[in-house]
Amino acid sequence: MPEQHTTTPYDALLLLSFGGPEGPDDVVPFLANVTRGRGIPEERLKEVGKHYFLFGGVSPINEQNRALLEALRKDFAEHGVDLPVYWGNRNWAPYLTDTLREMAADGRRRIAVLATSAYASYSGCRQYRENLADALATLTAEGIEPPRVDKLRHYFNHPGFLRPMTESVIASLADLPEDVRAGAHLAFTTHSVPTAAADTSGPVEDHGDGGAYVAQHLDAARVIVDAVREETGVEHPWQLVYQSRSGAPHIPWLEPDICDHLETLHAQGVPAVVMAPIGFVSDHMEVLYDLDTEATAKAAELGLPVRRSATVGADPRFAAAVRDLLLERAAAERGESVERCALGALGAGHDLCPVGCCPARAPRPAAAGADSPYA
Ligand SMILES: CC1=C(CCC(=O)O)c2cc3nc(cc4[nH]c(cc5[nH]c(cc1n2)c(C)c5CCC(=O)O)c(CCC(=O)O)c4C)C(CCC(=O)O)=C3C
């Protein structure tokens, strides 16, 4: 008999992601979606899109999500989890609203949502909750009874997220020339955000000093550093640094940028660097362009050996972690006591975002939180 796991009360899992262009003609409409409501002229969008055009107008993110969907379905099938898995995006097809409409038509009434962002932040958490609220409002306006949506907790400290990244950091170190390996620095990178957004990330009690966003990344980095030391016997100096800054130059964003950091390390005589993009679930354009293209060119110019470690992508251990989070939440919703799997010092985060968590600059309805207008 295969193991059987009840997912009650859930009747579906929704993979909720950012979306990306899949050809040159998609780039400007995709960027218009991303920057919707801000009236950015087409000329500027073409400029912003130049990273995408360098790669034939194709972002890797959709292919990564298709691979993750396949890994999730395989994992569920192998572990007696009988739950359909759907996919919807904020900025490109398959659009979230279309997917939720399809799910409602399929009779799905109670949906667990996995967002492809592991950490707290407006962009990575509340904005997805706003997208869910917008989609539910559209369904309601169409006379469709909106399903209930529950967002699974942040997984930055889940072993199924951290273990594959730890192994890829060790593999990147091993790939460096032997004479520079022991002295290599680890540069953990994540998406920069405005410092104002970082400071208000997470629950209100975590606000200030980079908020939950920075605290969660530091916690994840420490787990990886400790495991690398245990497994290689070498204490590698490390720092959390940032990448992919956008926005107006007078608005402060989290710093230092990875390229400036590489210059600083080189000036200090550091012999090599492993760049570990812990802020990203898969190889987004930010990883391919900002790290593999721009930062790698900067390192070559400096004569500094660098390696970029892998993201988790569709690693089966990550798929298993999603199953764990799903079954954990289902049990919690049934009122059962649950054991919550988490590494690091912060422990498992909340199921339901409290009021004031990762606030928007202009308040808008957000689903799947204590301030949700939906059930
Ligand atoms: C924290 C964070 C994540 C991680 C959490 C998560 O994964 O959700 C993330 C993910 C992503 N960001 C992405 C792309 C973009 N982000 C932009 C703009 C912005 N991101 C921001 C933050 C984040 N972003 C912010 C504060 C802005 C400026 C304001 C705004 O515009 O909201 C812009 C506009 C142009 C520009 O300003 O450069 C683009 C095109 C893609 C797709 C990549 C691909 O195609 O592979 C992904 C996964």
Ligand SMILES: [Fe+2]
């Ligand atoms: Fe972004």
